[in-house]
Amino acid sequence: MELNSVSSPAGVAAVELDGVGKVYPAGAVTALRDITVTVAAGEFVSLIGPSGCGKSTLLRIVADLEEPTSGTVAVHGKPAHRARLDQEYGIAFQQAGLLDWRTVQENVELPLELHKVPKRERRSRSAELLEMTGLAEFARRFPGELSGGMQQRVAIARALARKPPLLLMDEPFGALDEMTRERMQGELLRITGETGAAVLFVTHSIPEAVFLSDRVVVMSPRPGRVTAIVATGSPGRTADPDVDIRAGESFFESVAAVREALHRGHLPVSPESSPAHRVSGETPENASPVSPDRDEPAAGAGRDALSGRDIR
Numbered sequence: 001m002e003l004n005s006v007s008s009p010a011g012v013a014a015v016e017l018d019g020v021g022k023v024y025p026a027g028a029v030t031a032l033r034d035i036t037v038t039v040a041a042g043e044f045v046s047l048i049g050p051s052g053c054g055k056s057t058l059l060r061i062v063a064d065l066e067e068p069t070s071g072t073v074a075v076h077g078k079p080a081h082r083a084r085l086d087q088e089y090g091i092a093f094q095q096a097g098l099l100d101w102r103t104v105q106e107n108v109e110l111p112l113e114l115h116k117v118p119k120r121e122r123r124s125r126s127a128e129l130l131e132m133t134g135l136a137e138f139a140r141r142f143p144g145e146l147s148g149g150m151q152q153r154v155a156i157a158r159a160l161a162r163k164p165p166l167l168l169m170d171e172p173f174g175a176l177d178e179m180t181r182e183r184m185q186g187e188l189l190r191i192t193g194e195t196g197a198a199v200l201f202v203t204h205s206i207p208e209a210v211f212l213s214d215r216v217v218v219m220s221p222r223p224g225r226v227t228a229i230v231a232t233g234s235p236g237r238t239a240d241p242d243v244d245i246r247a248g249e250s251f252f253e254s255v256a257a258v259r260e261a262l263h264r265g266h267l268p269v270s271p272e273s274s275p276a277h278r279v280s281g282e283t284p285e286n287a288s289p290v291s292p293d294r295d296e297p298a299a300g301a302g303r304d305a306l307s308g309r310d311i312r
């Protein structure tokens with residue numbers, strides 16, 4: 001099927017964040033500080049960090065839903081605002097954001113409608129996506145009749161409708177049961193593998209980040225800074241379908257590396273410590289497996305990245 005998928009300009013990064021900071025005026029909250037990250041065309045990059053460290057804010061800045069206070073943002077070489085107008089990406093955020101008065105099928109077809117894709121093509125594409133997300137029998141239902149997880153799957157199908165060259169996803173699988181979640185992870189990799197789309201993905205799950213990503217960007221507690229990048233090589237994409245990659249030793253090692261980086265990011269930062277590790281332009285090939293932003297080894301007490309409990 002020939003869809004009007006958007007192609008990424010050759011050699012141009014999908015996302016380039018340079019020195020991005022964000023201070024919310026309400027309460028003068030510094031959410032982000034000096035974030036420099038590049039997502040190459042076709043690359044899968046996850047953001048992981050403790051609750052409130054600014055992951056969603058960063059994604060919203062890329063999507064031009066928030067203005068950065070400092071630094072610059074480019075999406076396929078364009079300023080964020082231009083990229084939004086040109087619909088350079090598909091979005092699937094925590095809140096499904098579906099239109100209540102449209103059926104499931106009509107929600108999925110919305111981006112295609114906006115781009116004047118003929119009806120027959122729209123129908124065939126939405127049918128394919130609803131089949132993939134296990135929602136075929138709910139095509140004519142309305143969002144209010146679905147569970148939260150099902151609504152989330154509709155939002156994912158909609159984000160994929162135009163086969164965009166970039167997907168911005170904020171915990172898209174958070175509300176799904178474990179089996180559906182694993183299936184959707186596999187489907188997402190299959191689809192992005194087929195379309196060559198880059199993905200900037202927010203998750204709280206270390207195994208999910210490792211399974212999906214070429215690189216995992218680890219952030220500190222608020223104000224969010226990049227404290228490490230773990231090159232994981234997208235094990236889910238390269239895996240032999242007959243092998244349970246999640247049970248393998250190298251998968252376990254990557255999970256341990258991200259966990260360790262998260263814990264290190266929780267250690268207090270002294271004013272003398274060096275600035276956050278620069279990651280701009282790093283690729284899966286040249287990124288170090290773990291790139292902490294300080295030289296000191298992890299020592300002393302901190303907070304557990306995921307539970308918020310104290311760790312020793």
Ligand SMILES: Nc1ncnc2c1ncn2[C@@H]1O[C@H](COP(=O)(O)OP(=O)(O)OP(=O)(O)O)[C@@H](O)[C@H]1O
Pocket residue numbers: 024025026029030031049050051052053054055056057058222
């Ligand atoms: N509109 C806003 N006005 C003021 N402060 C905000 C606003 N949005 C977010 N914040 C603050 O910015 C910080 C980062 O929030 P954000 O939602 O980006 O974090 P997060 O890492 O995505 O969190 P979680 O993992 O819990 O979803 C938080 O301290 C939050 O309270």
